[in-house]
Every structure is written in structure tokens, then in C-alpha cells.
Amino acid sequence: MSLNPVIAAVTERIVRRSRDSRREYLAKIEHAKRVGPHRGRLSCGNLAHGFAVKDRPGKEALAGDRRANIGIVSAYNEMLSAHEPLGAFPPLIKEAAWQAGGVAQFAGGVPAMCDGVTQGQPGMELSLFSRDTIAMATAIALTHNMFDAALCLGVCDKIVPGLMIGSLSFGHLPVIFVPGGPMTSGLSNKVKSQIRQQFAAGEIGRDELLEAESQSYHSPGTCTFYGTANSNQLLMEFMGLHLPGSSFVNPGTPLRDALTRAAAERVLRITEMADDYRPIGRIVDEKALVNGIVGLLASGGSTNHTMHIVAMARAAGVVIDWSDFAEISAAVPLMARVYPNGTADVNHFAAAGGIQFMIRELLAAGLLHDDVSTVVGDGLHRYTQEPFLEDGALVWREGVAASHDTDVLRGVAEPFASTGGLRVLQGNLGRGIVKISAVEKEHRTLRAPARVFASQEHVLAAYQAGELERDTAIVVINQGPRGNGMPELHKLTPSLGVLQDKGYRVALITDGRMSGASGKIPAAIQITPEARLGGPIGRIRDGDMIALDAEAGELTVEVDDAELAAREPTVFDDEPETEFGFGRELFAVFRRNVGSAEEGACALLDAQPAAADTRTTARESEPAE
Incomplete structure (x- = not known):
């Protein structure tokens, strides 16, 4: 085929996009191959430390190049x-x-x-x-x-x-x-x-x-x-x-x-x-x-x-x-x-x-x-x-040529859906991801007023108080890599599931994560650029109308672009502490240097300045050869 x-x-x-970086990488590993890992390049002192705990046959094996x-x-x-x-x-x-x-x-x-x-x-x-x-x-x-x-x-x-x-x-x-x-x-x-x-x-x-x-x-x-x-x-x-x-x-x-x-x-x-x-x-x-x-x-x-x-x-x-x-x-x-x-x-x-x-x-x-x-x-x-x-x-x-349980696994000719389980979202809030494979078709679209929160704990408090008993786009901000290390927000899934089962149309919109256990609630996640870097998600206000179409890959806030850009970022008086305690202070260097979610949210590789988060939207203009 x-x-x-x-x-x-x-x-x-x-x-093509990777030609230079891949060539540089292969040159580096070729150089590493030439200078190592041959143990013969180590000094006697190096080797003695390296096999000190081995028995005599083990030491003899590691001292040579036969094994x-x-x-x-x-x-x-x-x-x-x-x-x-x-x-x-x-x-x-x-x-x-x-x-x-x-x-x-x-x-x-x-x-x-x-x-x-x-x-x-x-x-x-x-x-x-x-x-x-x-x-x-x-x-x-x-x-x-x-x-x-x-x-x-x-x-x-x-x-x-x-x-x-x-x-x-x-x-x-x-x-x-x-x-x-x-x-x-x-x-x-x-x-x-x-x-x-x-x-x-x-x-x-x-x-x-x-x-x-x-x-x-x-x-x-x-x-x-x-x-x-x-x-x-x-x-x-x-x-x-x-x-x-x-x-x-x-x-x-x-x-x-x-x-x-x-x-x-x-x-x-x-x-x-x-x-x-x-x-x-x-x-x-x-x-x-x-x-x-x-x-x-x-x-x-x-x-x-x-x-x-x-x-x-x-x-x-x-x-x-x-x-x-x-x-x-x-x-x-x-x-x-x-x-x-x-x-x-x-x-x-x-x-x-x-x-x-x-x-x-x-x-x-x-x-x-x-x-x-x-x-x-x-x-x-x-x-x-x-x-x-x-x-x-x-x-x-x-392996088997036919599925033993078509309720669990199907062939390409008769799949559960004709397309994969993820969608990339695009709109005036930036770019994000939604996993639709667990979301029923009738729940993949939403148009509802926003309710903005500083953390999942704040969402759960509002839920317990009965404040979310209506169609709602629940927006949780400052959950990105630079904001607080990008925790998963799974504590929200059961409560939002209850609201959906009651007949309300709900969705989660966040610059945080939901990971592989994303459930039946539509969740627009990993929104980039994140709020902490000035992303538009951080300028959403309570009551703004949010439109999500997971099938079409669209996510927008129905606010004039000029007005949205002019707004100051949302700030909460009781925003939770994210920089100290439980070892978090030790990871400040990661928060300062981590790339955007679309760049892999990695602090070790090709760390970009904060402004680099905005460049991800430009990639859409690349030709799809």
C-alpha cells in the first residue's frame, strides 16, 4: 500500500523544517560516538571507581573491550x-x-x-x-x-x-x-x-x-x-x-x-x-x-x-x-x-x-x-x-488479523470515527487542544457566558455554592507552564460531569492541562499563549460570551479585538500561592525558562524568550505541501 x-x-x-537542526543533532551524536563510549578512553582511576563493586570476573570484563x-x-x-x-x-x-x-x-x-x-x-x-x-x-x-x-x-x-x-x-x-x-x-x-x-x-x-x-x-x-x-x-x-x-x-x-x-x-x-x-x-x-x-x-x-x-x-x-x-x-x-x-x-x-x-x-x-x-x-x-x-x-x-472485540478495537475500514481523537483549536484566544474522543457529539459545541477563576479550588467552591447551575464556559487562568507549572485539573471532571448530566451546557477553557484522562466534558486546554505571558485568555471577563466548536477546531471570545487587547489582565485578590512551599521555590528556574505548550513546555531545549509564545499562530501560514 x-x-x-x-x-x-x-x-x-x-x-524540511528540521533540516538544519536534525543535521546538527546527527553531527553531535557522530562526534560522541567517535570520542566514546569506549571505556579504553577512561583512565585507570576512572575505571577503578567504575567497577569497584564488581567481582573479579566483572572487573576483568569491564577492564577490557570484549563485553x-x-x-x-x-x-x-x-x-x-x-x-x-x-x-x-x-x-x-x-x-x-x-x-x-x-x-x-x-x-x-x-x-x-x-x-x-x-x-x-x-x-x-x-x-x-x-x-x-x-x-x-x-x-x-x-x-x-x-x-x-x-x-x-x-x-x-x-x-x-x-x-x-x-x-x-x-x-x-x-x-x-x-x-x-x-x-x-x-x-x-x-x-x-x-x-x-x-x-x-x-x-x-x-x-x-x-x-x-x-x-x-x-x-x-x-x-x-x-x-x-x-x-x-x-x-x-x-x-x-x-x-x-x-x-x-x-x-x-x-x-x-x-x-x-x-x-x-x-x-x-x-x-x-x-x-x-x-x-x-x-x-x-x-x-x-x-x-x-x-x-x-x-x-x-x-x-x-x-x-x-x-x-x-x-x-x-x-x-x-x-x-x-x-x-x-x-x-x-x-x-x-x-x-x-x-x-x-x-x-x-x-x-x-x-x-x-x-x-x-x-x-x-x-x-x-x-x-x-x-x-x-x-x-x-x-x-x-x-x-x-x-x-x-x-x-x-x-498478531490477530481481526479484532476480538469490536466494542473496544476496530479496523481502519470500520472505525469508531473517521478522524483521530484530538483537535487543534484556533481563534482570538490563541491556539489550544481539545480531546473529543470521549465527548459525545451533542456536547462538542458551546456558546455560553464565561465565569473566570484563579484555580480549580475556586471552581469547586462555586460549584458547591450552586453558582454554576446554568450554561457556563468555565475559564481557569494562570495554569500554564510559566504560571504555575501547568498542573492537571482533573478534580473538576466529576463536578462538571454532574452539571452536564443535569442538562447544562458546560465546557472548560484553560491554559492548564487535563492530560490523558480527559473525560466527557469538552475541555479546551493548553491555550497558548498562556495568561501569565499576556495571552488573551487572561483578559476574559465574567459574562463574556465564549464560542467553542470542537469539531471545527474553533475557540473565540465574542469581544471586539481592540477592546480585548486594551483590557488589563485579570487579577484575583485571593490568587493561590504557586511559587513557594512543597519544593516549588526550587523550580523557579524552570518557570522562568520554560517554552510554550506548543513548543513542548520544556525548559531544557531551545528555551525562547517570553514573546516567542506569540509565534505559534504564524505557523498556520506555512504551506501544507
Whole structure:
């Protein structure tokens, strides 16, 4: 099947746009390859420190150049259910590496905070910036120059993008990402959502709510809804950085352990010391990134990746913006219904055929680039295979040719929708994102007066006071990267859902985030430029009429342009503190230097002056070849 013309045109535009920055990046990793990672360049004192804890065979192996050394970078901790299983991985990796003729050392750990724990709390204001911290921690772990390859152990929201950005700064090294897998299914997502709304409506108490949440999030493994964590896993397969079929294998199973061992064995075969050198900086190119966007949109994945993919791309010298997402979304069908876009969870998705079925279908329709390099070889078609244990040995077989559950997963010919699950919004408020895959068609448009708030806590107070019992465009400002670190605003979802169920037309308009768990309420998020940088969203007044058309990608405030420009930014007397306490003061440098949401909201790469936020709208004038 020939490549879809939209996918071809967007890819070519990205290649042209990125020509200089990509060339510079490849030159840098080629230079790094020449000067390292050969341990022979280290002094005797360097080496002695690097293998001091090893036994005699290990020291002898690392002193020479016969065995490649794998650096393990892990996000293990006991706070995240998704990352707790990673604690058992290093011994498996070390044993498998030694048996395969290599060595493995635990190079370093990276922080990993749980958005589920910090949701609605001050710590959530550090969440997005934790991605950049993880990237820096990854670089510190690998900077000892002892390693010929790396395995990155991480799963959740900011962790995988952070590991990716850090790994790409060592783009001359082969890197495989090693997931932990989802927890088994607990309380159904439909029931969980109903109970949350019952609590928001005051129909049940905290004890009942906590019991339901505990039945949902009940064991080690990734949370099973299709949020950013599981979108990460799908992306890693679509971009060729996982072993095929490894994303959604439950932790603590023989197959999960076999895949972890296999990752160690495989990465040894793609080092410069072997005969199939595949550095991560070459794998993550324009085509691989487009494949990732296609997978995200076809699955109805996380809105967070409209920032994370951009930031990861920039780390590889590739420039992507939201216009690319918009054009690809118009060409890619929505193939999956996984909560919050449906009632199923990722275990049901995997059982229906999962990623392997999606890649098979999208390749056959010409919607993916097959001519890419991956960690297992050339061609994305290798990812139509899924793993099995056969007499204790790990084998791969072709995945299913037809969905086992068309309520969860469908082919390209009969999708849930003809276009992807995200829309880019444009209007006199700037640019933003809306996830429509979970929003019923009758709720995708709104024309209602604005009610402006300084925080989600203020919104909830107004809700409790009965002040929102009408058609309302709820505007929450100063929630962008420069404002307060761009926390997710999920505490609003149950309450706004109650209002919508009562028959009111409601929407959320914000320069903050809602992430992969964006639900049934239309949410125009990540509005750029943000209020703190003078964006028009910060000049909306109570009562201004807001018009949202998520289908058409339009968002406007019905105020004369001259009047809107002349207004002073909205200021609240009781605006919440966002700069001190809970470690927030330590991240002031991030808030000062972070780019806009459309630029990836990254403080590490191509930091732009504040005025640069306004340039994102100019990209619309680029020709769509």
C-alpha cells in the first residue's frame, strides 16, 4: 500500500523544517560516538571507581573491550504502582546480560512522582517539570561513559518522555525502553466514574469513594485506564523502542520476566561492538515521530503528548508543532475505545488485538511509515508480532488479523470515527487542544457566558455554592507552564460531569492541562499563549460570551479585538500561592525558562524568550505541501 498523501506531506514538511537542526543533532551524536563510549578512553582511576563493586570476573570484563556494558536507568519506587515492579528487573537484566556475553550495571535512578497522588495538591505544580528533571537525571546516570548501551525502565506520565529526552542527549548509544505492564483489571471504569460523580453530587460519602478507588487501583502495575502512562507504552512500540508486544503484559508473570531478559539480550546485539549498531538518535527520526503521532491519534491517546512528543522530537533535532497533529488527525481514523473514551481498560484492549492489530491495519492502509529502523530490526511490520512462551522459551507470532472485540478495537475500514481523537483549536484566544474522543457529539459545541477563576479550588467552591447551575464556559487562568507549572485539573471532571448530566451546557477553557484522562466534558486546554505571558485568555471577563466548536477546531471570545487587547489582565485578590512551599521555590528556574505548550513546555531545549509564545499562530501560514 502506498503511503497516505497527508502522512507523506506532513512528514516531508517536518523533514524540511528540521533540516538544519536534525543535521546538527546527527553531527553531535557522530562526534560522541567517535570520542566514546569506549571505556579504553577512561583512565585507570576512572575505571577503578567504575567497577569497584564488581567481582573479579566483572572487573576483568569491564577492564577490557570484549563485553559490552549496559547502563540500567530506572524509575523504580514504591509510591507508583506502575514502577514498583521495576525493582525486580535489574537482577534479571544483569543475569541475562552476563549469559549473553555482556555486563549490566545499575547506572542510576530517576525521580518518578505519581499524578494520581498529587492530583489537586501543590505537588502537582511540579509534575510537568519533573519530566525535565528526569531527563537531567538520565543524563547524569549515563555520563560516566562506562556504557555501550542502556535500558530505560519507566512507565508513567512524565517518566518515559523524560527518559527519552535524556537518552537522546546520548543519541550514539543504543537504548531499549523496558515497561512494567498494567495491573490486572479491577472495578470497572464505568462504575468508578459513576461513583465519583455520586460523591461530587453529595450522594455518597468519602468512605464509599475510597473503597471504590481502592478497588480500581489495587495492585502493582500501571493504572488500567488509557491515560498518559499507557499512551507512553503504545508510543514506544509505534516508534520501535520496545520489544514488540511488550507494552501490556501484566507484571509478575513469566512472560513479563522473559521480555525483560530479552531486552537485555537484544540491546547487546545492537551495540557498536556487535554487527547491527542501532543508536537511539538514528531510530528516533522524523518518520518514527510521525508514526508515534499516528498511533496516539488512532488510539485516542493522551493530550499530554501534544507537548511530550514535541519535546522529545526537539531533543532529536526534529521540529514538530500542533499543525502537524491537526493534519494527521484529519487523516487517521479512531480505532480504539478505551476509558475514558469508552468503558474498557487496556487489558481489554490488549486482549482484543491491541497494538499489533492497530499497526497491521494502519500499515495496510498506508498510514504508517514501514521504512524505519527499530530496536529489533528494519521495518515497523515487525511490530505486528506478539510474544508468547512456548515450552518456557520466548517466541513471537503474528498478531490477530481481526479484532476480538469490536466494542473496544476496530479496523481502519470500520472505525469508531473517521478522524483521530484530538483537535487543534484556533481563534482570538490563541491556539489550544481539545480531546473529543470521549465527548459525545451533542456536547462538542458551546456558546455560553464565561465565569473566570484563579484555580480549580475556586471552581469547586462555586460549584458547591450552586453558582454554576446554568450554561457556563468555565475559564481557569494562570495554569500554564510559566504560571504555575501547568498542573492537571482533573478534580473538576466529576463536578462538571454532574452539571452536564443535569442538562447544562458546560465546557472548560484553560491554559492548564487535563492530560490523558480527559473525560466527557469538552475541555479546551493548553491555550497558548498562556495568561501569565499576556495571552488573551487572561483578559476574559465574567459574562463574556465564549464560542467553542470542537469539531471545527474553533475557540473565540465574542469581544471586539481592540477592546480585548486594551483590557488589563485579570487579577484575583485571593490568587493561590504557586511559587513557594512543597519544593516549588526550587523550580523557579524552570518557570522562568520554560517554552510554550506548543513548543513542548520544556525548559531544557531551545528555551525562547517570553514573546516567542506569540509565534505559534504564524505557523498556520506555512504551506501544507
